Amino acid sequence: MSGAIELGVLGIGLLGPGLTSWDEAQPVLRGDTPYVPAPSVVPPPQRLPAAERRRAGAAVKVALVVADAACLAAGREPATLATVFASSSGDGANCHALCETLAHPPGPDRLVSPTRFTNSVHNAAAGYWHIAVGSRQSSSSVCAHDDSFGAGLVASLSQLPGLQSPVLLVASDTPYPEPLNATRPLPDTMGVGLVLGAAGDPAARARLKARLLPAAEAGAATPCRDAALEDLRGRIPAARALPLLEAIARRQATRIVLPGSPQLALQIDLEFPA
Numbered sequence: 286m287s288g289a290i291e292l293g294v295l296g297i298g299l300l301g302p303g304l305t306s307w308d309e310a311q312p313v314l315r316g317d318t319p320y321v322p323a324p325s326v327v328p329p330p331q332r333l334p335a336a337e338r339r340r341a342g343a344a345v346k347v348a349l350v351v352a353d354a355a356c357l358a359a360g361r362e363p364a365t366l367a368t369v370f371a372s373s374s375g376d377g378a379n380c381h382a383l384c385e386t387l388a389h390p391p392g393p394d395r396l397v398s399p400t401r402f403t404n405s406v407h408n409a410a411a412g413y414w415h416i417a418v419g420s421r422q423s424s425s426s427v428c429a430h431d432d433s434f435g436a437g438l439v440a441s442l443s444q445l446p447g448l449q450s451p452v453l454l455v456a457s458d459t460p461y462p463e464p465l466n467a468t469r470p471l472p473d474t475m476g477v478g479l480v481l482g483a484a485g486d487p488a489a490r491a492r493l494k495a496r497l498l499p500a501a502e503a504g505a506a507t508p509c510r511d512a513a514l515e516d517l518r519g520r521i522p523a524a525r526a527l528p529l530l531e532a533i534a535r536r537q538a539t540r541i542v543l544p545g546s547p548q549l550a551l552q553i554d555l556e557f558p559a
Contacts, residue, residue: 289496290442293489294533295451296359298351298478301325301524302517307354313511314527314534320513325474332417340400341413344376347476348410348457349417355453355478360488363418366453366480367444370411370426371437373522374469377461379404384465410457422450433458434477434525435545441481442495442551451482456523475523477530491533494554503550507541529553 297307303323304310312318329338330349338346348370356363374380383405389395403409408426415424423444429436434456441454457476461469484492496503507528509515514531518524525543532539532555541553 289494290445291484291492291494292442292445292481293484293486294479294491294493295361295482295486295488296355296357296478296480297490297530297533298354298356298358298476299530300327300347300351300354301475301477301521302473304475307358310530311534314514314531316510316535320511322513322517327474330417333413337413337417340404342376342379342404342459343474344372344379344457344459345404345410345413347459347474348372348455349414351457351476351478352414352453352455353478355455355480359451359480359482361451361480363414363453364420365422365450366420367422367448367450368411368414368420368424368453368455369437369441369444370408370414370424371433371440371454371456371523372407372410372426372428373430373433373458374461374471375407375428376404376409377459377465377469377471381462381465410455414455429546431522432525432544432546433522435543435551438479438495438543438551439497439545439549441479442497445481445483451480451486454479454481456526458521458523470520471522472520475517475521477523477526479526489558491536492556492558494556496552497545497549498552500544500546500548500550503542503552505542506544506550529555
């Protein structure tokens with residue numbers, strides 16, 4: 286990605302601890318209402334048939350819920366959108382269950398079920414989504430540890446100039462059970478969905494000018510204004526989106542720096558339609 290890319294944020298989906306939706310979270314992100322931590326509650330994704338809802342884990346469900354919310358807010362047909370799905374760890378609960386199965390001695394108890402295997406791949410959420418909405422558009426699934434949201438945003442921006450329609454970015458994380466949680470502690474489930482399109486789109490609620498720079502040149506990552514949200518940003522990789530969402534909720538023309546890797550960062554200038 287060379288030079289600056291201009292784009293618009295057309296729709297937003299959000300679900301996380303104490304943040305039940307984008308609409309409910311905006312007063313908190315603006316600073317009008319105190320942030321009150323509460324466990325994330327992921328509703329059943331309505332696009333999945335009942336049998337698939339039972340098979341899918343929290344990692345798939347939260348990704349589909351925020352993807353659907355972002356598309357609805359943008360007023361776009363999901364089947365028309367290319368997608369980028371980003372997660373730092375994938376389906377932690379399913380990974381734990383696979384490890385338990387493989388820890389058994391050879392025999393029937395060590396056999397991995399096809400459903401477990403299907404849900405273990407990193408693009409499981411993307412697969413569920415594209416099948417559910419009937420999409421044949423391009424899709425990427427990325428992982429960059431704690432910088433996965435920024436890496437997903439970079440992947441989305443790199444596609445926009447060559448596409449005729451917007452891109453749906455979904456970043457989500459779910460915690461591991463113990464004992465894996467002791468090594469990779471994530472306190473709760475969180476998901477963010479963004480429909481990104483042309484800067485001149487009349488539906489754009491924010492206009493962004495983004496540059497990918499060496500981390501030292503871009504400057505330090507932008508923290509959240511709210512101390513409690515800043516704590517959340519530091520503990521869940523998908524919550525790295527919160528400084529950007531705070532600025533959008535406040536309609537605050539500002540510059541945001543988001544890490545995309547240990548070496549690279551996005552420098553984003555925000556403007557808002559009159």
